[in-house]
Amino acid sequence: MKTAVVFPGFSPSSYPEVQEFIESNGYAEKWYSRAEDILGYSLKEAFREATEADWEINELAFLINTLALADYAGENHSLTPEYCMGSSFGGMIGAVYTGSLSLADALWLSYQSTNREKRYMTERIFNRYQTDFIYQYPAERVMQDVRDYTEKGKYLEISSYLSRNLVAVSGEMDVIREMKKKVRQARGISLFTMDRLIHCKKLKEIKEVVGREVHSRVSFRPPRIPMISDIDGSILVEPVKIKNLLLDWFDQPVRMHLAKTTMKKCGIEKVFVVGPRSIFGSLMSEDFSVEVISPETACQTATG
Structure with a gap:
C-alpha cells in the first residue's frame, strides 16, 4: 500500500x-x-x-x-x-x-x-485586509459572491479551494465582515479569520x-x-x-x-x-x- x-x-x-x-x-x-x-x-x-x-x-x-x-x-x-x-x-x-x-x-x-x-x-495598508476560512458554504456560492462584489468594485478573492464545502476568501475587512454574516445566515461556519492576505493576486x-x-x-x-x-x-x-x-x-x-x-x-x-x-x-x-x-x-x- x-x-x-x-x-x-x-x-x-x-x-x-x-x-x-x-x-x-x-x-x-x-x-x-x-x-x-x-x-x-x-x-x-x-x-x-x-x-x-x-x-x-x-x-x-x-x-x-x-x-x-x-x-x-x-x-x-x-x-x-x-x-x-x-x-x-x-x-x-x-x-x-x-x-x-x-x-x-x-x-x-x-x-x-x-x-x-x-x-x-x-x-501598503494591507493590514486592512483579512482572510476567512468558510465551512459548509458551497464553493459555487462563494464564486458567485466574488463576482457580485467585483461588479460593485469591491475586492474579494478565493485564496484556497480545500474542498467543495471549505474555502478561504481574502478581502477588505468590511467585505469579510459582510461575508461572515452571509455565511451565518446560510447556516455555514466561519472557522477562523486571519488578519492577513494569503494566496491571492x-x-x-x-x-x-x-x-x-x-x-x-x-x-x-x-x-x-x-x-x-x-x-x-x-x-x-x-x-x-x-x-x-x-x-x-x-x-x-x-x-x-x-x-x-x-x-x-x-x-x-x-x-x-x-x-x-x-x-x-x-x-x-x-x-x-x-x-x-x-x-x-x-x-x-x-x-x-
Missing part, C-alpha cells in the same frame, strides 16, 4: 496549545535544540513570548513542531512515505523533510520571507520581491521522495520546481482537489497528516485512509 505524508499549512496556535508537547517530548526537545544552535537564540522562549502579530516566530515554531512530529512518527508510527504533499506553508516543511532544503536554509528563508511580507503589507509584487531578495540566495536539492503541488497537482522532483512552489503560493490559490487527483493516480491509499491543530485529517479522509500525527498523539506515547 502506497502512502504519503501531508503537512498542513500554517494555522494560528499559541504556546499554551502545544506546551505539553514542546516541554515534555524528546523529539520536540531535539528539534528546538537544533533550531537554537542555528538561530543563536531560544526559539522556544521566543515562541512562549510571541503574540499573534509575531508572524515570523509563530511560523518558525510551527515548522519545528511539525518536523519534530514527523521525526516522532518515523520511529513510532512507521512513517516511511513514498510521496510528500505540503499545503501552503506546509510546502516549506515538506522541502526540509524530503531533503530538498536544509533546516538552516528553511529557518532563514521562512523568517526573511515572512518579515518582508509583513512589512510590505503594513506599508494582491501579493504578486511581494512574491517578486521575496524571490529576488530571499529565495535567490538559497539552494535547493533533489528531494529523496517526490513532492506533490497543492497548486496544480504536479509531481515535483526537480529542485527549481520545489523552489518555485514556495514562491507561487504567495499569489496562487491552493487547489486541494488537484493534489488529491494526483495522489490517487499515484496509487496512494493511506495518508499521514502530520502537524499541530489541523482540519486536514477530515479533508483527507474523504478520499484516503488517514492517520493523524499531532502533538496530542505524541504526548500519549513514550517520547524519543
Whole structure:
C-alpha cells in the first residue's frame, strides 16, 4: 500500500496549545535544540513570548513542531512515505523533510520571507485586509459572491479551494465582515479569520520581491521522495520546481482537489497528516485512509 505524508499549512496556535508537547517530548526537545544552535537564540522562549502579530516566530515554531512530529512518527508510527504533499506553508516543511532544503536554509528563508511580507503589507495598508476560512458554504456560492462584489468594485478573492464545502476568501475587512454574516445566515461556519492576505493576486509584487531578495540566495536539492503541488497537482522532483512552489503560493490559490487527483493516480491509499491543530485529517479522509500525527498523539506515547 502506497502512502504519503501531508503537512498542513500554517494555522494560528499559541504556546499554551502545544506546551505539553514542546516541554515534555524528546523529539520536540531535539528539534528546538537544533533550531537554537542555528538561530543563536531560544526559539522556544521566543515562541512562549510571541503574540499573534509575531508572524515570523509563530511560523518558525510551527515548522519545528511539525518536523519534530514527523521525526516522532518515523520511529513510532512507521512513517516511511513514498510521496510528500505540503499545503501552503506546509510546502516549506515538506522541502526540509524530503531533503530538498536544509533546516538552516528553511529557518532563514521562512523568517526573511515572512518579515518582508509583513512589512510590505503594513506599508501598503494591507493590514486592512483579512482572510476567512468558510465551512459548509458551497464553493459555487462563494464564486458567485466574488463576482457580485467585483461588479460593485469591491475586492474579494478565493485564496484556497480545500474542498467543495471549505474555502478561504481574502478581502477588505468590511467585505469579510459582510461575508461572515452571509455565511451565518446560510447556516455555514466561519472557522477562523486571519488578519492577513494569503494566496491571492494582491501579493504578486511581494512574491517578486521575496524571490529576488530571499529565495535567490538559497539552494535547493533533489528531494529523496517526490513532492506533490497543492497548486496544480504536479509531481515535483526537480529542485527549481520545489523552489518555485514556495514562491507561487504567495499569489496562487491552493487547489486541494488537484493534489488529491494526483495522489490517487499515484496509487496512494493511506495518508499521514502530520502537524499541530489541523482540519486536514477530515479533508483527507474523504478520499484516503488517514492517520493523524499531532502533538496530542505524541504526548500519549513514550517520547524519543
